Structure formats: C-alpha cells, structure tokens
Amino acid sequence: xxxxxxxxxxxxxxxxxxxxxxxxxxxxxxxxxxxxxxxxxxxxxxxxxxxxxxxxxxxxxxxxxxxxxxxxxxxxxxxxxxxxxxxxxxxxxxxxxxxxxxxxxxxxxxxxxx
Amino acid sequence: xxxxxxxxxxxxxxxxxxxxxxxxxxxxxxxxxxxxxxxxxxxxxxxxxxxxxxxxxxxxxxxxxxxxxxxxxxxxxxxxxxxxxxxxxxxxxxxxxxxxxxxxxxxxxxxx
Numbered sequence: 156x157x158x159x160x161x162x163x164x165x166x167x168x169x170x171x172x173x174x175x176x177x178x179x180x181x182x183x184x185x186x187x188x189x190x191x192x193x194x195x196x197x198x199x200x201x202x203x204x205x206x207x208x209x210x211x212x213x214x215x216x217x218x219x220x221x222x223x224x225x226x227x228x229x230x231x232x233x234x235x236x237x238x239x240x241x242x243x244x245x246x247x248x249x250x251x252x253x254x255x256x257x258x259x260x261x262x263x264x265x266x267x268x269x
Numbered sequence: 270x271x272x273x274x275x276x277x278x279x280x281x282x283x284x285x286x287x288x289x290x291x292x293x294x295x296x297x298x299x300x301x302x303x304x305x306x307x308x309x310x311x312x313x314x315x316x317x318x319x320x321x322x323x324x325x326x327x328x329x330x331x332x333x334x335x336x337x338x339x340x341x342x343x344x345x346x347x348x349x350x351x352x353x354x355x356x357x358x359x360x361x362x363x364x365x366x367x368x369x370x371x372x373x374x375x376x377x378x379x380x381x
Contacts, residue, residue, distance in 0.1 A: 198371040213368065245312045258369060260312030
C-alpha cells in the first residue's frame, strides 16, 4: 500500500530538548516536504526536498532542520524546541514529474512543547 | 500566488449531492485547480484537479467556469465519511517547491 508514515504520532516535550520526527514514504517519490498546521493559519510549508541531498527552506523554516540522506526518508529536526513550535506537523511526498498532481500526506504528528 | 475564496462552512444531508464553491478571480492561464480534503484527525488527501474542462473521478466531479474564475466540487451522494474540511488550491506547475498553499477551506457537515 502506498503510504507516508510519521513517527511519533504524538509527542510532549520540554523547551530545549532536541527531538526528531521521522517521515518515510514507499512510493519512490523524489519530492518530500514538511508542513505545520495551526488554527486560523492553515498548513504552511516548513522545508522541502527535491531529491536526495537537495533541501531548501519553505515559508516558516526558523527553528527547524531537515536532512535527506535516503530517498525514502525525510526527518524533521528541532534542535531546541520552543513553545511556539507546538503544532500539528504533516509530511508529504510526490513525484516531481511535470505532470505530477497528487501529494500524499502522512497522518500527522501532534507536538506539544512546554 | 493567486488566492481562492471558499465559504467557511456548509451543511448537507446524507445521500444528497453537495456543491462546494470556490472563487479564484485572479487565476492565471497556467494555474491548475486542485481540491484536497482533510478528514478529522488525518492528513490532507487529494480529491481532484483540473485546468479548463470539467473532470470526473471516483471521488467527485469538478466543474470549472468558462472564464475559470470559479469552480465547484461536486460530491454526488454525500456520506457521513465525507464530513471534512475541503480545500480549493491553485497550483502552478514548473515551480521548484511543489508547494501547496492551503487556505482555511470549507468545513462540510453531513447530517444523517
């Protein structure tokens, strides 16, 4: 089954404690990205990757890092989480072909930073 | 990026058709119209997309106005499982980011 998986699904942590949210896809997609969803603000792109070792900032990259060492994985790293990073996070993937039209989203990770 | 406008919420009865409108008066010739939906406690999922002609798939139909300044997502027979937030998104191909710009969408309630 084609899918995007994220772990953990729920996480409560304290300010400053480094954490990683993993994302994996089994569709051999070149393109992967991270979004955060906040009430009243919709989904906003944090970082994206067009292929292995190719990453770039989205609209709200401050406080986040990413890496793309393998095609299937795109972890989101919070080196020093702060309360304003409390949010619902989604990973997405798609083919980067010009005719690509569908992005596949993971189930989400709900992060609370106290 | 061109903006879309949708009603905040709509209601429907189960097994009746639902027409979800979207206005995009500043759409450009290369913008595709995409619809995604987000079921409660899930990530967004693709529904349908189109450029100029009306489109049908197993989930829904997309009716696009002749001037492309508006479109309507049609669910032919709403079920309780269709209760979700529906997002109308304009997407221009060729960009590097493959970014989807989500607005606030339309919250669809389906009554039994």
